[in-house]
Amino acid sequence: MKENPITDALGEIDPTYIAEAETAWQAAPLRPRARLIPIAALIAILVCAVGFTMAGRLYFAPGMGIIDEDSLTAPQVWACYDEITLGGAKIDAVVLSEGNEGYNLTVWVWRGEEVAQDPGQAMQGIPPKELSEFDVLIDGAECRRGGSHLKTSGFSSYTYQNVPFTTAPTLRDSEGNTTTVRLKTINETQYGYLRGIRIGKEAGMALVPVSGTENVFVAELTDPRSLEIARGSRNTYAYGNFLVTCDDGTIARATGDIPIKDAKTIQSPAVEITKSGYGRGVTAITPYWMSISHTYDIHTEGHPRVTVTVPERGEGYDCNEILLDAGGIIARLTRVEYGENGLQFTVETENNTGSAILGSVQGYVHMAYSMGPTNYTYLDGSDGSHEIWPREVSYNRETGALEYMVKGVESMTDGLWVTEEAKPGDELVVILDRLSYDYMAENVGDLRDPQGGFGTFEIK
Amino acid sequence: MDDREILAALIARDETAITALDAAYGRLCRSIARNILGSDEDAEECVNDTWLKIWASVPPDEPRSLTAYAGTITRRLAINRWHANHADCRQTEASIPLDELDAILHGSDEISARIDRAELIDLLNTFLAGLDRQTRVVFVRRYWNMDTLADISARLGLREGTVRVKLHRARQKLRKELERRDLL
DSSP: OOOOHHHHHHTTSOHHHHHHHHHOOOOOOOOOGGGHHHHHHHHHHHHHHHTOOOSSOEEEETTTEEEETTTOOOOOEEEEOSOEEETTEEEEEEEEEEOSSSEEEEEEEEOTHHHHTOHHHHHTTOOOGGGTTOEEEETTEEOOEEEEEEOTTSEEEEEEEEEOOOSOOEEEOTTSOEEEOOOEEOOGGGGGGGOEEEETTTEEEEEEESSSSOEEEEEEEOOHHHHHHHHTEEEEEEEEEEEEEETTSOEEEEEEEOOTGGGGSTTOOOEEEBOTTTTTTOOEEEEEEEEEEEEEEEOSTTSOOEEEEOOOTTOEEEEEEEEEEETTEEEEEEEEEEETTEEEEEEEEEEOOSSOOEEEEEEEEEESOOOOEEEEEOTTSOEEEEEOOOBOOOEEEETTEEEEEEOEEEEEETTEEEEEEOOTTOEEEEEEEEEEEEESOSSOOSOOOTTSOOOOEEOO | OOHHHHHHHHHTTOTHHHHHHHHHHHHHHHHHHHHHHOOHHHHHHHHHHHHHHHHHHTTTOOOSOHHHHHHHHHHHHHHHHHHHHTTTOOOOGGGHHHHHHHHHHTTOOOHHHHSOHHHHHHHHHHHHHTSOHHHHHHHHHHHTSOOOHHHHHHHHTOOHHHHHHHHHHHHHHHHHHHHHTTOO
C-alpha cells in the first residue's frame, strides 16, 4: 500500500505545533453545584462525628482522583465491591462514576507481589504483560482504556473513559475468560469513602475502598500556590513522601512523583500509601510526617532577567535584583563575585507563603547568550516562548543563601558542549531557571499543620 | 534529566540517556504507537525501536525539540508497522485517521510528483499557521498523535461532533489549498 505523502509530511511539521497540541488542555467544566449540597452536608456530618476539622473538603472519585469541592461536585457512583476472580486476576472493585461526558469505569485489580516485584516498572506505569490485554465490554462493545495506574503496593487500576451507562459491564482477561459484574448504586451512607483531608495546603489524602473490607490510601498535590508557580513554569516536578500511622499502630509510607500539571486533569495520578501487607485492611490513618519536594523549571518569560557586568578577578559587588516572585516565594540576586573558582552569584530566597515550612532550597540560574526560542502553550492557554540558555554548574552552599559557581558559559559547537571563559567587563543576563524547595522536609518529626487540621478519620 | 542533559548524554554515548528518554517521552511515544497500532505489544516494540533509532541518529542529529523528534520517529515507525500488518487494507479504528488523510487526495497519487517533501512540509506548516488555535490542536492531535475523536473531545472539552466538524472543515481547507496550488 502506497503511503499518502501528506501523512508522511505531517510527521515533520514544526515542533511548535506539536508542543502546542501536547500542552493544550481544557480544564474540566464546573458542574452544577446543586448536587454538591447533600453530599457536602453528609460529609460535614461525618467529619464532625469523627472529630477533626477539615480545611476544605476533598473527594476521591474513581477515575478522577482527589477533587476539591470548589472544582467539581462529587459524582454519582455505582460499584461492585465483591471480590471476583477472573483467570489469574483478582478483581477487588469495579466502579462506575459520572464523568464530564459519559461515564468513567475503574477496575481495581489486586496483583500482590507479582506487581510489586518490579517497582521500577511500576513507577513508570508499565503493567505486567498479562494485564495489558485486560478489557471491558459494555453491551458487547469493547471499551477504550483511558489509562492504567500500576501501584507498587500490588494494586493495578484501569480507567475507561466516556463509556455508556451500564450496571453490567463484562470483564475479559487476556485468555478470553469473561465475567459480568453487577454494579449497585452507592447510597449516601456509603459515601464515607469520598472523604478526604487536606494536609496543610499542600496535599490531599483519602482512604479509598477497593473491596468490601479493604482500603488503600491515595494522596495528591492540590495546592493552588503550586499551580500558580507551575503556570509560570516549563516543567514541574513534585515528589511526595508521607508517613502515617494506621489504626493497627503500624506505620505506612508513601513515596512517588506527583505531577502538578496533571492535578488539573481528570486523570490525576494518585500516590498510594503503602504499609506492610500492601496497605490492605486499614480503616483509619493519622498522618504525622510528610514532605513534598517541588522543582519548577521557570518560564523565562514573565519573570525578571537581570543584566550584570562580570567583575575583575578577585572582585565582586552587591546588588539587589529580584529573579523570581511567584506563589509567595521570592528569589533575589544579592551579589556577583569573580572568585578563584570562577564567577559566583549569591541568590537569597524569601518564603512569604505564610503557612509553608520551607526546607532546603536549591536553584539554578542561567546566564548569557540565548540559543534561540522554543514556543510553548501554557496551562492557562496563553502562548509564549522559552529561550534556551546554556546551563552552568551550580551548587548549594547554605540553605537559604545560594552561591552559584560558574566557570564559563557553555554552548553547543559541532555537537559538543564547550565552555567559554567569562571575561571581566562582559555583560551577562541572569535569570532563574530552576527552583527547588521542600516542605516539611527536615526533621519535622511531629504533626504540624498551620491550619490545625491534622487528624484521624475513619471509614465506617 | 531535562532535554539538554539527555542530549548531552546521547552525544557522550551514555546509555542512561535511553532510560531518561523512556522516562521523559515513553508515555507520549507509547500513546502515539498504541493509537496507530491498536496493540500494546506492537506499541512497546515500536517505542523500543524509537530509542534505538534516536541512539543511532544523535549525534549527528541535534534535535531542537526532543518531544517532536521522539514522537515523529515513533509515528513513522508505527505507520510503517501498521502498513506491514494491514497489507489487506482492512479498516480498523486505528487506521481511520490515515484513511481520512487519504480522502483529501481522493485517490490521486500525483501530489508527490508535483511537490517535493520539503515543500509539502512548508505547505503544511503554512496551512497549520492559518488555522485557529483550537482547530490546529484538534488537527495535530488527530493526525500527528493519531488520537481518537473521543480522546480529543475529552482533552479539549469539546463534543465529538464538534471535533468531527472541525476536522472535516480543516481537511476541506487543506484540499482547497492543494488545489489552489495545482497540486491535485
